[in-house]
Amino acid sequence: MPVGELRPPKRQSTVEYVAEQLRGAIMAGRLEQGEQLGETELAERLDVSRGPLREAMQRLVAEGLLEAIRNRGVFVTELSTDDVEDIYRTRSAIERGALELVMAGRREETAQALTPSITAMRSAARRDSAPGVSDADHAFHEKLVACSQSPRLIRAMRTLVVETRMCLGELETTYPDLSTQVREHVELQDAIAAGTLEQAKSLLVAHMDDAVQRLVTKRTPSAS
Secondary structure, three states: OOHHHOOOOOOOOHHHHHHHHHHHHHHHOOOOOOOEEOHHHHHHHHOOOHHHHHHHHHHHHHHOOEEEEOOOEEEEOOOOHHHHHHHHHHHHHHHHHHHHHHHOOOHHHHHHHHHHHHHHHHHHHHOOOHHHHHHHHHHHHHHHHHOOOOHHHHHHHHOOHHHHHHHHHHHHHHOOOHHHHHHHHHHHHHHHHHOOHHHHHHHHHHHHHHHHHHHHHHHOOOOO
């Protein structure tokens, strides 16, 4: 490549940096659903002025991750039970489409590509690390969709990344035995490797339905 065609790497603006930090904190659950964001504290923690902070927060309001309530402040968006059900309904449609594509000609390489996520999940479960299992769970499903090589399915999945992580973070406390979460993914990987599309779809739908049910049960007050 001629030297004249070389370009320096794109520098991240302060606003982009702050938005990325806030987005990551929401994904990881460090900023919890419903939590109010204090401008002074955040500006100090991120070592930025309030101008870029406010602009970054507005970006996340536009993305639906933050909610600005007049005369009250800015809060991390709370996902309602309807939101959770819709997120998993959308994910199910995307991932079933991905399954159809990988089973039509890329099932062996897909099963192999899912192995690192399974390995990470097992390792985290042995350490009794719910966050580690959650991270590997997310990586498994992202890889499954990526293996479809469908730009639109991949793009659609990416739009749900933060909301999916918020759901997975909430799910962490619903598995008394992390090996259950691992087993569900191993069974799905095995079905993909075996080439049984209907079985793989059935396992995927059952996995999604189970996640929704766990979240609904967690959110439902126990009868006294």
